[in-house]
Amino acid sequence: MHDIRFIRENPEAFDAGLKKRNLAALSAELLEIDKRRRAAISGSEGLQARRKALSQRVGIAKRKGEPAEALMGEVAALEESLKKGEAEAARLDEELTHRLEVLPNLPFDDVPEGTDEHGNVEVRRHGNQRNFSFAPKDHVTLGEATGEMDFAQAVKISGARFVFLKAHLARLERALAQFMLDLHTSEEGGYTEVNPPLLVRDNAAYGVGQLPKFAEDMFHTDNGYWLVPTAEVPLTNLVNDTVLDEKELPLRFTAFTPCFRSEAGAAGKDTRGMIRLHQFPKVELVSITTPEQSAAEHERMTGRAEEVLKRLGLAFRTIVLCGGDMGPASRKTYDIEVWLPGQNAYREISSCSNCGDYQARRMGARYRPREGKGTRFVHTLNGSGLAVGRTLVAVLENYQNEDGSVTVPEVLRPYMGGLVTIPAPAGRK
């Protein structure tokens, strides 16, 4: 949600931001609505003030036992133009809100130009793509060979884009999640673990910007709940409708949850394997900060997500998304892409966004600055730390051995009961 006052004072910056989003300039049009809206408000407020004063005089007259009919008549005469004025003001105010709430956030100046993913810019790389002495298999081949990754049965029960993980792979997923949570909640991580609701109401989905534009991407229950597409929704809404003290900031929350996405419009995309499912596990990171801190917090958060991959020994690159490829709520987004030998490609495993005050405005999340009066909107940030299902894919593909066994990365072994190798399919019963 944009601040009309910002647009009023910085129309050219606003239009420049829209341009980076590949949208046409709108400030002139919006300011015209705003102008009419303010005129309507001024007009109706004048009439309201008049009615209030007259009504008070009626009260005084009645108490004194004086006739009040003349005054009452005056109020009645205002009635029609008052109603019209109020309705016009309300209509224009609503129109402006509807126009503003569907617009995406303005990209920061350091966000690159571009219309799609080709405009994204790599900012760093870490680790080496493993050299295989054999042809590496993808995670589906590896997982199905042992029967521990079962798409065929999932289809019968839930349809496409679902999977059963069993035995070592089920445990590996749990191990990954626990490893990530332990890292994020450690002293250097600084996040507080949260176990949030996974069904939310409209207002929560609206607050983070999922509604009204992205209703078709979420699952909806027949009694009005949305299944969360990411824990960002409940975690960020932890500050919905609150006024925080500056000294409480920053707040850092992490949660391990399933995420539910209908993947509308993704027909035919990533149909093989665990890359794109209707239900997937993810460890989410959310930070609530002051406007001054948010850029530094964004770097920090991205660094914490990268730290997971470093400790797992997985090669990755970090890219900054261009204006045309960012999510609507974001002012700047880093994607972290992990190397997948089975796909011979880097694939997104985390996305870290600084949403500025865009979500805070929508959900009413403010703080009292230490200095100065009044309240200000907080900045909200969210990132994956990491997508657990895709991390499992990365571990399988990167740590596979020629016989189909998979070496367990060292940091995960304590979570796997000391297991060093997930055995090859041959020789199993």
Next chain:
RNA sequence: GGACAGGUGGCCGAGCGGUUUAAGGCACACGCUUGGAAAGCGUGCGUGGUGUAACAGCCACCGCGGGUUCGAAUCCCGCCCUGUCCGCCA
């Protein structure tokens, strides 16, 4: 699912048709006091909009929406939400 109760500022809480300009308390800020602190005392302090160079001023807001009235936090209707008890249930 059934019955009842209730939604007021950052929080608690009074008000139930007209000097409410929403009492009072807590929290917060500043000052006095103190060796220092606590306590105490004093002052300030809601949100949004409009308006202004900035103040001032003005309007709205007591869950949301409609209605009654000259006038609604207060009365009426609908909706949403919360709580309590009962039932069912992991």
